[in-house]
Amino acid sequence: MQTQRFLISFVSLASFLINPRVCSPTCGFPAIFNFGDSNSDTGGLSAAFGQAPYPNGQTFFHSPSGRFSDGRLIVDFIAEELGLPYLNAFLDSIGSNFSHGANFATAGSTVRPPNTTISQSGVSPISLDVQLVQFSDFFTRSQLIRNRGGVFKQLLPRKEYFSQALYTFDIGQNDLTAGLKLNMTTDQIKAYIPDVLDQLSDAIRKVYMKGGRRFWIHNTAPIGCLPYVLDRFPVPASQIDSHGCAIPRNEIARYFNSELKTRVIGLRKELSKAAITYVDVYSIKLTLITQARKLGISNQTNNR
Template identity: 50%
Template sequence: MSPYGNTFFGMPAGRFADGRLIIDFTAESLGVPFLSAYLNSLASNFSHGANFATLASTIRLPETILPTNGGSSPFYLRLQYSQFAQFKARSQIITIQGGVYGSLMPREEHFGKALYTFDIGQNDLTQSLFRNQTLEEVNATVPDIINQFMDNIKNIYSLGGRSFWVYNTRPIGCFPSILTGFPSAKKDSAGCAKQYNKLAENYNAELKKGLAKLRNQFPLATIVYVDIYSALYPLYVNPAKYGFKLPLVACCGYGGEYNYNAAAPCGQTVNVNGTKIAVGSCKDPSVRVNWDGFHFTEAANKFVFDRIFNGAFSDPPIPLKMACHPTQLHS
């Protein structure tokens, strides 16, 4: 619902931002159309790729299915992989049948040439925190989260995937939702919650190790670790240098120091002292970092993409265009 999508699409477009996401900028840079969501059955063209992501997805099997109340999506990573496996098999049947539907499907050879991107894991951390698990308890789950993540990449490799572009998680200690939910947390010089960023850093270190092991196991694959944490963090340290302001404050929200209240989410109408208030956008999302407490503005997504696409924040330092064949993209 509005104001989601208003900056670029002029309407809600299945993205939890005011406009484009990193995956959209990725598609544009490779010269392919935006990816259709696998779950969108209406007028979808999957010939250039498909997007299996959903709001609030986790790597591990979710403990609660309450996405509108800080819980998880039922479409966790193992289920997304199952959907991908079904998509691969079913799309080839449709292609053989031909006709207009066949033209909307990828060909068999595309699956081995595609770029498989992953931007997941953040919700495994934040949702556990909001279920009142301690930092120690959440940190203890990181090895299992990473193991399950690596298992899913292995599964895609077994179906022919060879190029993988894996994002680490963002500095969650800078999120308005975390800063509001855990107000007593110690802050760093940028105003972010130190311990919660340490949790993200621990997750990222384990992810990097896991991907390094996969590279040794599958030498024919291109497996790239992309450090969007480091690419994004300068916006919190020195936002004015890059044309941003109020990086810790949600653009679309209501109330409090960080303009975030879990009971008044972006786009909803809430009752405040008997008055109905529409929770809307700030005046200029183009200079803001955080969109709705958890997600980022199009401007911040563009800033990150511009810094990562050439491989400067990647291990190994492979530019995006060298990581895949530019005619196909999967996410």
């Protein structure tokens, strides 16, 4: 519960960072459109390749919920704070309601299109460019179908919601670990990060051209602290810090985040009608790891 309150407080505080000339602290968002990977996937990969199995979903939903987590994700807490239902995955046709937005994220997604199959590498074929195609299709077809009236009017968003919505991006982590899978050095991975951020920036521009104005951009987590990274891509003991994290892996994440922040600053100038909030998820997650005992989670299993 203390961890959940910590996340809720983070979301509540960060919400006030929205540019006041576009949205005051008291304004609401009628919808959320999310792009991302497992950190924000509420059922996309499960709909395409089979439900994320138990123990996923065990602590809050008490059954598999499409999330690769034992509980809620940050995007779920954002929806709660905005008074909106949890986002349904765009790919999930069973019982979905898109009147308040849609989630295009799938676990394993990358910004750059993968050159392997999901069975070979575990990387989702639904990369950011595919998610944008899905959003564009949803943008057009949702209104055509909504105009039929009846149940469609209740399950699809109003046209004006697309310009009033909050657009969230939580992606890039798998682009970094993709380099680790290829045994690339820290410098080699850093070398392709500009290309990753070029494509992420282009995605934000495309949503802006569709009328999106409020953007919530997550940086990436301290990947050197993630159990699966430590297990699959080990480093010498001399490169492990006092919290058990791999120093060179976190160096990659910090470089990505520094460059991402620079891109966001540039996009704020370029997209003059947009409010773009850079969210320091790295620091939040590092706090959860380094202050686990204080937050009451030192004896709990940390699922990704």
